[in-house]
Each structure stands twice: as C-alpha cells, then as structure tokens.
Amino acid sequence: MxxxxxxxxxxxxxxxxxxxxxxxxxxxxxxxxxxxxxxxxxxxxxxxxxxxxxxxxxxxxxxxxxxxxxxxxxxxxxxxxxxxxxxxxxxxxxxxxxxxxxxxxxxxxxxxxxxxxxxxxxxxxxxxxxxxxxxxxxxxxxxxxxxxxxxxxxxxxxxxxxxxxSHGHRLKLLHNYVSVGFMTLLAEAAAQSADAGVDPAVFVDVLASGGGASVALDRLAPFITDGNREGLPFFVSNAQKDIDYYRAMSEQAGAQQTVADGVSAALADAVADGHGQAYVPELVRLFGRAKT
CATH class of the missing domain: 3.40.50.720 (NAD(P)-binding Rossmann-like Domain)
Known part of the structure; x- marks a missing residue:
C-alpha cells in the first residue's frame, strides 16, 4: 500500500x-x-x-x-x-x-x-x-x-x-477532558504550593503517596520540581481547543459541563495572556502569583 x-x-x-x-x-x-x-x-x-x-x-x-x-x-x-x-x-x-x-x-x-x-x-x-x-x-x-x-x-x-x-473522537474528547482537566487542577494546586513556599519535592511526594498519584502527576512532576517542561510537549492552546470541543459535544448532548467550563476559563486566560505556545506543564508557573 x-x-x-x-x-x-x-x-x-x-x-x-x-x-x-x-x-x-x-x-x-x-x-x-x-x-x-x-x-x-x-x-x-x-x-x-x-x-x-x-x-x-x-x-x-x-x-x-x-x-x-x-x-x-x-x-x-x-x-x-x-x-x-x-x-x-x-x-x-x-x-x-x-x-x-x-x-x-x-x-x-x-x-x-x-x-x-x-x-x-x-x-x-x-x-x-x-x-x-x-x-x-x-x-x-x-x-x-x-x-x-x-x-x-x-x-x-x-x-x-x-x-x-465518530466514537473514536468522542472517546478522545472524553479522555482529553479527564487528562487535561486533571493536569489543569494539579497545576493550580502546584502554583499555590509554590507561592506558599512549600518544597516542590515534598509536594510531589505527598501527592504521589496518596490520592494525587496519577499520570497527570507523573507528567507535571518534572516541571514542578526541576522546571523541565518536556514531560508533556503539548501546547496550552491545543489543550484549550480540546476542552472547548468537549464542551461543544456536551452542549449538543445536553450534558452537564460545569467543571469543564472552569477548566476552559483557566486555559483561556493563559492563552489570552500570550502563552498559547507554552507547554501544559508550564501552567504551574503561569497560574502562580509571579506569573511571567
């Protein structure tokens, strides 16, 4: 072929x-x-x-x-x-x-x-x-x-x-909503932890040994502890697009999307601030008080 x-x-x-x-x-x-x-x-x-x-x-x-x-x-x-x-x-x-x-x-x-x-x-x-x-x-x-x-x-x-x-794309949007949603939530928590002066390695270890253990943590941990964004080379703008596709799919189905709306708003703010080409792990920095 x-x-x-x-x-x-x-x-x-x-x-x-x-x-x-x-x-x-x-x-x-x-x-x-x-x-x-x-x-x-x-x-x-x-x-x-x-x-x-x-x-x-x-x-x-x-x-x-x-x-x-x-x-x-x-x-x-x-x-x-x-x-x-x-x-x-x-x-x-x-x-x-x-x-x-x-x-x-x-x-x-x-x-x-x-x-x-x-x-x-x-x-x-x-x-x-x-x-x-x-x-x-x-x-x-x-x-x-x-x-x-x-x-x-x-x-x-x-x-x-x-x-x-179409079921492949439907499941991909469900998958990415859960995956990107987890990582957006984790980035927000990691940003607050950093703003409070918590040792980033301790923050990661506490989550990893409890209910926060996840693929999302595995992918964001290198940035949280060492500033290495390569754990997930995925643009914030693409993450926002996928969440908004999920929201469109949910709206058409008449499904609840309250949490998805919040994730979309958080990502949209980062894109509006000029960070659409940042990788998703960099949300940890962008969500902090000293965002750059």
Missing amino acids: HVGIIGVGLMGHGIARNVLSRGGFALSFLDHPGNQPVDEITGMGATACATPAEIAAVSDVVILCVTGSPQVEAIVAGDQGLAAALRPGTVIVDCSTALPESTLRMGEVVRAAGGDYIDAPMTRTAKHAHEGKLNLLVGGTVETLERVRPVLASFTEEVAHVGPL
Missing part, C-alpha cells in the same frame, strides 16, 4: 518515520509550513506533494494528523481536497482530535467519493509517536480497520476498536 500523511508535526513526524522504517511503505506527505523538519523522512524516500488532492491521487491510505475539525474539513472537502481525487477504496484515517458530528459529515463526503473513513485519534505523547508506540481509539467498521491494520501497526502499540464512526 502507498500511504499519504497530512500533518507532519510533533506527532505526525513520528508516525511518518515509522510508516517508512518499520512498515516499509511508500509515503507521500503534504508540504506545509507547519511541518517539522522533513529531511529525515525525505532521506528515507518520502515524497512531498503540494495539495491534498495530489496525495489522494497516489495513496491507498491517507493519515490525517492535524489540529482539529476546521483543518480536517478543508483537507477532505475543500478546494483541491482529498475527495476531489480520491482513488476507489482509499481509506482515510483521521488521527486528529475532532468534533464527532464533523467526523460523521466527513465520512459521508469520503464515502460519496468512493472511499472509506475511520476516526483513529491518538493517546500518548510525541515521544511515543517517535518510538512507534502510540495507542489509537478507532471508530468505524471492523472491515475497514482490518484493511489498514498493517499500516497502523507500524506506528502503534495498541489499536482499540471502540465503536462506529
């Missing part, structure tokens, strides 16, 4: 290198200023394309790894989009974090163009993408998943089929 990828960012670059090195597939990618440096993957044989339609014209599988629903919709259904040149039977694998209702619409567009669509958002981090150990939450038919499983196997550790199309 010939694989296309759109979105060679922090996560997509790791996917691309593993599709090439571990999977041994031919790869085309969209040339875009938001890409990470592509010297490594071009050196391994990847080919740059100018438009999504060019990628569709040569690919059996196209992986999307972009910011959110507006970008996915433009790539799939826009001018020179994938649907304009899709080969019969091509499968679109949407690894982005997107709104479920948008995913259902894009699935209809792709099926009308003769292809298939699955949503396969990722959990884990850019480090896991580089190592080929991502986990995917896949929505769509089992038959479509099985057709692309060899490609997915090249960059994943676990691929879970979670239901029909």
Whole structure:
C-alpha cells in the first residue's frame, strides 16, 4: 500500500518515520509550513506533494494528523481536497482530535467519493509517536480497520476498536477532558504550593503517596520540581481547543459541563495572556502569583 500523511508535526513526524522504517511503505506527505523538519523522512524516500488532492491521487491510505475539525474539513472537502481525487477504496484515517458530528459529515463526503473513513485519534505523547508506540481509539467498521491494520501497526502499540464512526473522537474528547482537566487542577494546586513556599519535592511526594498519584502527576512532576517542561510537549492552546470541543459535544448532548467550563476559563486566560505556545506543564508557573 502507498500511504499519504497530512500533518507532519510533533506527532505526525513520528508516525511518518515509522510508516517508512518499520512498515516499509511508500509515503507521500503534504508540504506545509507547519511541518517539522522533513529531511529525515525525505532521506528515507518520502515524497512531498503540494495539495491534498495530489496525495489522494497516489495513496491507498491517507493519515490525517492535524489540529482539529476546521483543518480536517478543508483537507477532505475543500478546494483541491482529498475527495476531489480520491482513488476507489482509499481509506482515510483521521488521527486528529475532532468534533464527532464533523467526523460523521466527513465520512459521508469520503464515502460519496468512493472511499472509506475511520476516526483513529491518538493517546500518548510525541515521544511515543517517535518510538512507534502510540495507542489509537478507532471508530468505524471492523472491515475497514482490518484493511489498514498493517499500516497502523507500524506506528502503534495498541489499536482499540471502540465503536462506529465518530466514537473514536468522542472517546478522545472524553479522555482529553479527564487528562487535561486533571493536569489543569494539579497545576493550580502546584502554583499555590509554590507561592506558599512549600518544597516542590515534598509536594510531589505527598501527592504521589496518596490520592494525587496519577499520570497527570507523573507528567507535571518534572516541571514542578526541576522546571523541565518536556514531560508533556503539548501546547496550552491545543489543550484549550480540546476542552472547548468537549464542551461543544456536551452542549449538543445536553450534558452537564460545569467543571469543564472552569477548566476552559483557566486555559483561556493563559492563552489570552500570550502563552498559547507554552507547554501544559508550564501552567504551574503561569497560574502562580509571579506569573511571567
């Protein structure tokens, strides 16, 4: 199979290198200023394309790894989009974090163009993408998943089929709400602890030995104790986007979102202050009295 990828960012670059090195597939990618440096993957044989339609014209599988629903919709259904040149039977694998209702619409567009669509958002981090150990939450038919499983196997550790199309994105938003919500709450507590002069190592140890033990603590602890933000290279602006997608999904479902509103407000303040490109662990500093 010939694989296309759109979105060679922090996560997509790791996917691309593993599709090439571990999977041994031919790869085309969209040339875009938001890409990470592509010297490594071009050196391994990847080919740059100018438009999504060019990628569709040569690919059996196209992986999307972009910011959110507006970008996915433009790539799939826009001018020179994938649907304009899709080969019969091509499968679109949407690894982005997107709104479920948008995913259902894009699935209809792709099926009308003769292809298939699955949503396969990722959990884990850019480090896991580089190592080929991502986990995917896949929505769509089992038959479509099985057709692309060899490609997915090249960059994943676990691929879970979670239901029909859009359920992958629905569960990713639920996952990210819990994950980002935990980390936002923890950052606020860590900021108060630091403002009060508590030894940061003691703060982390107390939480780790009690009810505060969590993946959120594991990822923020290096920043709390040593100022190392690399435990989670995830932009605050993207965290806010994911929480607001969760709020939109909740509103449509008529579900309670009181806590989500508070998390969104905290993140929105950081973005409004010019810190959208800070990593999430840096919220510990941004929430403090001496924020910079």
